[in-house]
Amino acid sequence: xxxxxxxxxxxxxxxxxxxxxxxxxxxxxxxxxxxxxxxxxxxxxxxxxxxxxxxxxxxxxxxxxxxxxxxxxxxxxxxxxxxxxxxxxxxxxxxxxxxxxxxxxxxxxxxxxxxxxxxxxx
Numbered sequence: 001x002x003x004x005x006x007x008x009x010x011x012x013x014x015x016x017x018x019x020x021x022x023x024x025x026x027x028x029x030x031x032x033x034x035x036x037x038x039x040x041x042x043x044x045x046x047x048x049x050x051x052x053x054x055x056x057x058x059x060x061x062x063x064x065x066x067x068x069x070x071x072x073x074x075x076x077x078x079x080x081x082x083x084x085x086x087x088x089x090x091x092x093x094x095x096x097x098x099x100x101x102x103x104x105x106x107x108x109x110x111x112x113x114x115x116x117x118x119x120x121x122x
Contacts, residue, residue, distance in 0.1 A: 029107035032072055034091065037098035043069050078106060084116040 030045040043053035043065060053065035060068060075094045076087045088099050102118045 027106055027108045028111060029105065029113070030069060030073060031103075031105040032069075032076075033101070033103040034072075034096065034099065035101040036091075036096040037100070039096065041068070041072070043072060045069050076104065078104070080108070080112075080114060082116075084118040087116060088118055 028047040030043075032041065032043050034041045039056060041053070041055050043051075045051055051062050051065040051069060053060040053068045055068070075090055076082070077090055078087075084102065084104075087104065088102055091099055091102070098120075099118075100120045102116070104116045105113065107113045
């Protein structure tokens with residue numbers, strides 16, 4: 001019994017990033033600009049299949065951009081009611097040290113645009 005529960009849980013974990021990645025692609029727009037201590041990331045997704053991403057001034061190819069967008073969407077735990085402070089905390093937990101600026105824009109499948117902007121107080 002325990003073994004089958006563990007296997008079921010592991011299967012859920014394996015499929016979780018795929019589900020999150022599909023969610024941002026169900027929307028019409030996902031844009032993020034993130035400035036942290038040692039990194040600047042600016043990525044955009046436009047429906048149906050436009051992926052663009054820059055890290056520290058260097059453009060990523062489409063495959064890398066798609067992967068980066070999916071990862072960021074997953075790390076943000078993006079949903080309609082998420083607080084921007086929660087997003088910043090989540091990003092810092094996943095390796096973006098000392099986030100200084102965050103701008104996230106997401107248009108869902110109902111064409112509702114959600115915008116979160118945060119800047120660290122100096």
